[in-house]
Amino acid sequence: MRLILLCLLFFTLPVLAQDSIVFGVHSNTAPLEWRNNGVDQGFNVELMNRIGQLTSTRIIVRRKSFQQLLNDVHNPNSDIDVIAVVSPVNMDRQLAQSDPIYATHAKAYTLQGKALINNWADLVGKRVAIKNGAFVDVYLSDKLQKFDRVDVDLYETGFQLLIKNQVDVVIAESFVARRLLPMYPSVRSSSDALIYGAFNFVANSSKSEQMYQINEALRQLKLSGEYDQLVNKWFGTGREKVDLTSSERRIFALAIIVAIISGAGLIYTGFISASLRRKTHTLDAELIQRKRIEVEISELSQQFQSVLDGIPNGVTIVNQDLQHLWSNDNNIYLLDSDAFYYIDNDVFVLKTAVLNVLLSQKSLIADMRYQQQFWQLQIHPIAQDQVVILLEESTEQHRLRQANEEASRLASLGELSAGIAHEINNPTGLIVHAVSLFSAAMKDLSPAATYYQKQNPFWLIAGLQPDIAIKELQHSCGSIEDGAKRISRIVNDLKRYAMPHIADGYTQVCLNDVVQVALRLTANQTKFNQVITQLTEQQPCIYGDAQQLQQVLINLIQNACNACAEQQGIIEIETSIDGATAILSITDNGCGMNSATLKRITEPFFTTRRHEGGSGLGLSVCSKIIKEHQGEMQMLSSVGKGTRIRLTFALAKE
Incomplete structure (x- = not known):
């Protein structure tokens, strides 16, 4: 209903340090300004945006009530810089204003x-x-x-x-x-x-310099013809249609004059009658045209209403007594549901929210939760006692935001792990070196302890018989060495996980050779299982790092061994070539994985063997190495049926 006013929002910096213009908008009807699917459109909006392009200024539209805009344009400290209003002809405003934009x-x-x-x-x-x-x-x-x-x-x-x-x-x-x-x-x-009257852009007197720039751009648009194109786009011919009632009265007065003059002669009367018939014909044509335009406008209004009704988001207009003045009935049931509450679990009360918005005349935008869904609620004041309520589902955006935060945490964890690995590596090396010395010393001291025990039968070491104490010390040294080596392996995995991608030193590597080396290095783990290899006679060569690829296959073989029961496990390793792709697959008949485990299997520090000493870094490092080699890893697994892992790489071009 508010066609008098349109607003210009925000002249802030486009690229470097430019000003922005905040354009205050009040109306919501075409063609001067309106909103379609949440996008501000119309003659004034498009004109102002074009002025912003010519002046290299960013235009931001901000909607407020009519009285708010009038107050803001007189307040130098308001967030509104410019508005569009109608001024009576020959009546100046005290505020800075532009050249006339459009007559009315x-x-x-x-x-x-x-x-x-x-x-x-x-x-x-x-x-x-x-x-x-x-x-x-x-x-x-x-x-x-x-x-x-x-x-x-x-x-x-x-x-x-x-x-x-x-x-x-x-x-x-x-x-x-x-x-x-x-x-x-x-x-x-x-x-x-x-x-x-005439539409003008009006700004506070402190914005006179900006108004000067707007006027210059407006004159340039008029000289270039772009202004006329905008007028034709939004107003058709740009002229108001003929007022039929006024025309009828003028014609009737003319007919009376013609009737009086007709008494002077039949010839003059005939001439006037012919002229009157022509004008009547024109008037009838204009009447038909007006009725046709009224029908088109009515159809357009119905189409616009259909569009609003078809919006999937909820749109409702209510007053301060919560009476629904208009609604498209989409998701409006949420507003009265006890399960609809703020995302921080605070209780949502519609009447309280509406009254707060009307009292402050400031919009409320909040994230909400309903059962397993997330919604964005917006309540905007549109009058002194009315608000418009918008509901939009944001479940997918919320989940994407959570996934992004989790990825950021994992990235930070990788950087932290690399630092920890570096700090742990040095003391671990000292432990391994010292334990090796202790083990060698225990072998040399064992004969001396035996001899001394013969000389002093009551001699004890840490309360134990010397031969038992020596065995316990040797066993402890072995345990310490195994633990230190395990720490070293975890540290190396951490360093590998955080290591940047280096592909400059890649050479041609045959996957058959990678399989042979990996099987030799894991012979102790696979001796309790049946290993079947099917290596293609062709040479499946790729560009890569042989040691890294061996590390990947060794890790996959060890995982397969852990998944299979002793004496019953069957592990199949196969290489093949499909077109320009080299394929390496490993299959086991072990315990398999459920879908939840399969989704997280390559996450750093995720493991199902925590109680058995698993670090959760093996497959994370493997996944990283495969990506560095531009390869792909596919996993298929079923609980109780086993797992199949398929690695694909691009063949090296000869």
Whole structure:
């Protein structure tokens, strides 16, 4: 309903340190400004965006109530820089304003069958609806009013009062009235233009430099013809249609004059009659055209309503008493559900939220939860006692955000692990070196301990018999050495996981050779299982690092051995070539994995063998090495049926 106003939002820096213009918008109806699927459109919005391009300035649209915009444009500290308003012709504003953007006018509207309004004198003694703050209100502010003025917040409110016979006349701006007339068929245009006005961009006096730039860009658009193209795009011909009632009155007056003059002679009468027939024909054609346009506008309004109804997100307009003034009925049940609450588990009460928004006249945007879904709730004030409520499901965005945060944590963990590995490596080396010395010393001291025990039968070492104590010490040295080597392996895995990709030293590597070496190095683990190898006679050569690829296969073989029961495990290793792809696969008939484990199997530090000493880094390192070799790893597994892992690489070109 608010066609008088349009707003310009935000002149902040585009690339370096440029200003931005905040363009304040109030109306929501075409063609001056409106919103389609959440995108601000219209003549003023597109014109202002084009001005922003010419001045290298970012334009941001911000919507507020009509009275808020009027207050903000007079406040140098407000977040609104520029608005678009109608000013009466020949009446200057104290604020900085642009050249005229588009001409308009206001006229009188009455119920069908009421007397026509020829001039201001015909309004004497009548109840006349005037919109507060509109250019009609500005025009009348310093003029004597001999009619009973009724202030309204919207032109539509004036039309509603007119239908209820609470006012006699509504003086409305033409663009708004055109849109309202199809919705109020009992109302008609009853006068010629009473006030002429023009749309202007208006800014606070502190923004005079910005207004100068806007004027320069506006003049450039007019000279280049782009302005005319915008006018034709949004307004058609850019001219208001003929007022048929006024034309009929003028023609009727002309007919009376013709009838009087016709008495002077039949020839002159015939000439005037022919002229009158031509004008009547034109008038009929214009009447048909007007009816056709009214039908098109009505269809467009219905289409627009259908679009709003078809939006999957919930859109509802309510007042402060929570009465639903309009809704597309999508997901609106959430607002009254006890399971709909803020994401931080605070209780959501619709009435409290609406009253807070109306009281502060500031929008509320909050993330909400409903059962297993996530939603974004927006409540925006659109009048002193009305708000629009928007509901949009954001479950997928929430999950993506959580996945991104988890990936960031894993990346940070990798960097931290690399640092820890470096710090642990040195003391681990000292432990291994010292244990080796202790083991060698124990072998040399064993004969001396035996000899000394013969000399002193009651001699004890740590409360144990010397031969038993020597065995315990040797066993402890072995345990310490095994533990230190395990620490060293974990450290090396951590360093490998955090190591950057280095592909400069890659050479041709045959996957058959990788299999043979890996089987030799894991012979001790595979001796309890049946290993079947099927190596292709062709040479499946790829570019890579032989030691890294051996490390991958050794890890996969060890995992297969751990998954198979002793004496019953069958492990199959196969190489093949498919087109330009080399394939290495390893299959076991072990315990297999469920889908939850399969999804996390390559995550760092995830393991199902924690109690058996697994570090959870083996497959993470393997996955990283395979990616560095531009390869892919596919895993198929079923609980109780075993696992098949398939590695694919690009063949090396000869």
